[in-house]
Amino acid sequence: MKPESTRASRLYRALLRLLPFDFRSDFGPEMETVFHEQNAEAKRSGPTGVLKLWWETISGIFRTAPREHLAMFAQDARFALRMMRKNPGFTMAAILTLALGIGANSAIFSVVNAVLLKPLPYRHGDRLIVIQQQAPRAGLLDQPFSVQEIEDYRHQNHSLDSLVEYHNMNFILLGRSEPERVETGVVSWNFFDVFGIQPLVGRTFRAGDEQPGAPAVLLLSYEYWIRSFGGDPTVVGKTFTMNDKIHTVVGVLPPMPQYPDENDVYMPTTACPFRSSPAMIEDRTSRMMRAFGRLKPEVGIRQAQADLSAVAANLQKAYPNIYTSNLDYSVKTIALRDELTQNARPTMLVLLAAAGFVLLIACANVANLNLARMVRRERELAVRAAMGAGRVRMFRQLFTESFLLALIGGGLGLLLSWGGLNLLVSFAARFTPRAREIHMDGAVLLFTLAVAVITSLLSGTAPAMAARESVANSLKEGGGHATLGCGSHRVRNLLIVVQVAVSFLLLIGAGLMLRSFIKLQHVDAGFQSENVLTMRIGLNFTKYNTRDRQRAFFEQLLEKIQAQQEVKNAAVTMVFPLNGSQPMTGDFMMEEQPMVPGHSLPLADLRVVSPDYFEALHIPILHGRAFTRGDRSGAQDVAIVNRSAVQHLWGGEDPVGKRISLDGGHAWVQIVGVVGDVKQYGLNRGAADEIYFALAQTPLASGDVVIKTVVEPMSVARKIIELLYEVDPNQPAARVQSLEQVRSDSVAASRLTANLIGLFALLALAIAATGIGGVMALVVSQRKHEIGVRMAIGAKPAEILRMVLGQGMALALVGAGVGLLGALVLMHLLQKFLFEVEPNDPLTFAGVALVLGTAAVVACYIPARRASRVDPMVALRAE
């Protein structure tokens, strides 16, 4: 019985396929014979013997196979490293290209992984939801909650484990060396339990802490603890004074993404004087809290939405005058995870796509470099083939080389992205509080390894295929003068077209973003930010507890500031433009329009400013007058409206002289002027309808000082703060910055995104340009003989130059054409990133074509010139 005919032998042969090809071809037939003999003997000792033999055989092969594969890889790797050392130019170029391609991907992936893929760092993070009240007809999509509303939703829902509230306040903390303004999160006692946050030191809040009259307690955020107390654990138990009350520190929170805001300290709701005031608790429309819930384990977000909508319907029934029918009142639930990442998602995905494109170009380029190198390695490969190296063996060797290149490139790329990590974190922080979770961790390493493997497959396939063809040719031609076949020419050309096309796409993307950003920067914001200093002053409201005291403080401060010779104007405003604050919207009554029951009043953003505000910010007075010193308490209350309000609320009619009321018609405020629109909430957003009130008539407990200077504004900051201390030594100022800085920060996200995409596009352009240049150089060196003949029969150098240039440019042109089509299809995906620029903006397309064309000409010119200088005699003699 021949061994190959039995089923056992067939099975054994199949098993042998687990071993490396070389091993198999060396020992396979012999192993089959031995197994056949073993099998024959085992059969004689019965079925147990056969089973035992199979068990030993299979486990033996499984033990041997990985070892042999590894040994083979080690051997191939040694050979590959030798080849790499022999061609340092190629090796450097390939590694650098791959490092850039893989590094870009690792870097962006580290962000995507931390921000979009990882679960939230909160226990049961997938069950946490954000609850928003909406009144779309009034333009309110995220209306805060009042105390009563929180209570109603908490007690009437059936889908939540817990519902907690949050709001942010600014308090002055006394008890350290200087009075300090601290960002304070005011939360339900079980807020941290719901988020599953364990304290680092001490404890979090307990139910007893939120009882009315309970001793006031504080939790410190990790950052504040490190910054202000140097991480001293004995801070727990220490007392500080806030709002004229003694507060005891009970614990420190762990490092974690703070949401919704970065706070210094946290207190329970009863400790906040505003939140616990009777007026706040009793008024259903005094809204300042945000609400979060944790779903019951078996409840999905849709069920919760339906459940909370039912509560909303109950409220509408119970309070028809508050939730009026024309508001279209509703409640919305959003998964916290989505809420935390929705701003970041589109940007991150676009960047990931851009990085992927860069890698694609890098792969195409390395594949081309490899192909070019194959020309020089033909003889080596032919010899190896002649010595019996099988096709599989050669493939394996070439892939090992590609893999090593990708691995070294990937390692270098990882270093590059690690170097840029801090930049990326600060970039991502513009979009999401999860930015602090960005690290180079195991997932990023694994991703990089996977990318390296894919890269080696992508960049190694073409050369391996070409090698097969070339070896076949070489052998046919007896190892003589063979060149890579026309098939591989086509592959090389195709790779160039791919590089140019993808570069074109990236350049278009970057160009559009850049144009958008430039437009955004030059947008008329309605105010001038040059030479304006701003700072936030929140008064200690226990000390400044009357309107007179508040008014007196700011008047005194403004007087002192105004007296400085570096200062042109100084003013106080509730909030200056672009400072990222939430709208403060209020409804009002127009004297000439009677109230319709069941209908809401007109809404506008309400602001309070001192007389010089419009002048300090160069906001034009379009009609009527600005506020004056005469607009005092006791005089006729006055207001100024902006142009948008005139258009939308007064139907374009001149409102000067008309009267409005904020308190249902008890007190009437006369409109005395119309000012220009200001982009309050972002340069890319429209102006809101605004009504300004006079500071002297509507004093503020907290305001921003804006100072127009005649010198560089930050240079007078120290002086102004000293003036502030002269007025009240216990009064800190916060967020001291120039308005220019504020404006620049407001477009930082667009700027950084445009910069990153631009960087990727430049990388792509550089790689593609060297790619075209490299291929044309190879073509020239391969066609030296032909060029020599042409010149010998009378072709002029200029013609040769034109010929080579023409060939290179033809490839670039085809690539650009493909890229153009791709861009027309893909660029609408960028629509939401663009500002006043169309996705098919002809100027950008033309500009990119010019840049790409120039790069291609420069890249082709060098080899073309070399071709035109070929000495026909030398070229022909070389044959």
Added chain:
Amino acid sequence: MTPPSKPSHEYGPLTPAMFHVLLALAGDDLHGYAILKEVDLRTNGKVRLSTGTLYGIIKRLLADGLVVERRARPAETQDDQRRRCYRLTSLGHQVAAAEAERMDEVLAVARARNLLKKTRTA
């Protein structure tokens, strides 16, 4: 492949399976199946090599120059084209001897510590 030239003691310690293969070949030139049988016999069936393990070892021994393929095939009738015989080289002898000596030293220690009851003769 040229056998690497390093001193024989630097090849040890060998794996038990490798040592058994060398011991088997120290008696006579053998083909694969005969090596398996010999090892099986010498160890009373305690060491059973599978084909995968055996040829993994043979590959290494060939690469290290401890064994060679015997050029002239014996004119046995059952011998077919696939069957190759292996012969221990002088380096293979030295390495096997060095390993045996090393084990002997270990055994001497074991005896001195009364871990071995009686002296066995090979």
